[in-house]
Amino acid sequence: MNKFRFLTAGESHGKCLTAIIEGLPSGFEINPDFINEELKRRQMGYGRGARMQIECDTVEITSGVRFGKTLGSPVTLVIQNKDYENWQKIMSIYTEDLNSEKSFTKCRPGHADYAGSIKYNFKDLRNILERSSARKTAIEVAVGAVAKQILNQFGIKCYSEIIQIGQGRTEEEFHAEIDRAKEVGDTLGGKFKVVYENLPVGLGSYVHWDRMLDGKIAQAVMSVPAVKSVSIGNNHGYKMFGSEFHDEMFREDGKVVRKTNNAGGIEGGMTNGEPLVVTAVMKPIPTLRKPLKTVDLSSMEECEAHFERSDTCAVEACAVVTEARIAYVLLDEILMKFSGDNSDEILEKYRK
Numbered sequence: 216m217n218k219f220r221f222l223t224a225g226e227s228h229g230k231c232l233t234a235i236i237e238g239l240p241s242g243f244e245i246n247p248d249f250i251n252e253e254l255k256r257r258q259m260g261y262g263r264g265a266r267m268q269i270e271c272d273t274v275e276i277t278s279g280v281r282f283g284k285t286l287g288s289p290v291t292l293v294i295q296n297k298d299y300e301n302w303q304k305i306m307s308i309y310t311e312d313l314n315s316e317k318s319f320t321k322c323r324p325g326h327a328d329y330a331g332s333i334k335y336n337f338k339d340l341r342n343i344l345e346r347s348s349a350r351k352t353a354i355e356v357a358v359g360a361v362a363k364q365i366l367n368q369f370g371i372k373c374y375s376e377i378i379q380i381g382q383g384r385t386e387e388e389f390h391a392e393i394d395r396a397k398e399v400g401d402t403l404g405g406k407f408k409v410v411y412e413n414l415p416v417g418l419g420s421y422v423h424w425d426r427m428l429d430g431k432i433a434q435a436v437m438s439v440p441a442v443k444s445v446s447i448g449n450n451h452g453y454k455m456f457g458s459e460f461h462d463e464m465f466r467e468d469g470k471v472v473r474k475t476n477n478a479g480g481i482e483g484g485m486t487n488g489e490p491l492v493v494t495a496v497m498k499p500i501p502t503l504r505k506p507l508k509t510v511d512l513s514s515m516e517e518c519e520a521h522f523e524r525s526d527t528c529a530v531e532a533c534a535v536v537t538e539a540r541i542a543y544v545l546l547d548e549i550l551m552k553f554s555g556d557n558s559d560e561i562l563e564k565y566r567k
């Protein structure tokens with residue numbers, strides 16, 4: 216049984232971000248141009264900060280692909296951090312380079328700084344910021360782009376849409392909200408949806424809690440940095456009668472069809488053949504130019520939080536990261552259901 220697995224490594228201002236993907240069968244087409252387009256999408260969006268002007272994220276595939284196709288061996292992806300040039304001494308691995316140039320002790324409320332410093336016993340919160348930063352989502356999107364390309368070979372496609380940013384509900388209003396936040400040194404979150412289409416019926420299962428696809432998707436999306444809620448389908452069901460909410464079934468050309476999709480493509484923890492619709496909410500980014508009140512963990516005095524260059528709003532990027540997270544879950548399910556060692560045998564099972 217195949218299992219799509221990967222690990223990522225890398226600090227925000229370290230040399231590079233790396234991922235090793237394991238469990239990919241041989242023969243699937245992988246084009247680095249597609250990965251780079253996805254990386255570009257993650258870097259864009261209204262409200263992104265100065266770091267995105269420094270980076271031009273591009274992937275290097277250093278193993279597992281030959282002549283455009285997977286070999287069945289681990290696939291390694293690398294993205295260089297261009298900004299590392301300016302951080303070499305600060306991020307040095309050698310004791311003799313120890314310096315406090317970018318150290319800080321004034322925790323940012325809403326970030327990993329406080330709990331991270333206690334958990335890992337660090338005085339310098341830089342040690343927490345570096346890995347807790349959303350920078351690591353660049354390599355996650357690269358892994359997602361590998362998964363998406365394979366899903367495409369099964370005819371599965373995805374898109375995402377921003378629903379709300381702050382109080383704004385249209386693109387014009389999104390921009391106005393972001394401008395307003397930027398002007399006063401504040402940040403904004405928002406709400407977005409991700410849709411996957413053309414999924415086969417029966418991915419996931421109802422037989423155990425940890426095989427339910429909605430549960431797996433919720434875990435994958437809830438752990439996207441700053442995401443605070445995830446829902447599948449119409450999340451206003453609590454206000455509706457069952458007769459209004461559930462998607463009735465009809466027969467058309469000998470097939471079962473639906474006229475609504477309040478279930479968002481999942482019933483009983485399994486895909487039901489309708490589009491998978493996932494909605495998520497991102498909280499505002501916790502690094503603010505207008506600092507929040509906090510405590511300096513070295514003096515234990517009240518103070519203003521540390522500020523470092525940040526985005527005003529990264530909801531568009533967050534949607535791209537969420538697309539990637541869902542791609543991992545779906546590809547893993549596909550590879551379990553239509554298991555095989557090479558693309559031909561897997562696609563043949565799939566088409567049957």
Ligand code: EPS
Binds near residue numbers: 347351523
């Ligand atoms: C990010 C890179 C980071 C931040 C941002 C997201 O780079 P830097 O810290 O050098 O500006 O811009 O991350 C956060 C603000 C955060 O709180 O995690 C990226 O590549 O997306």
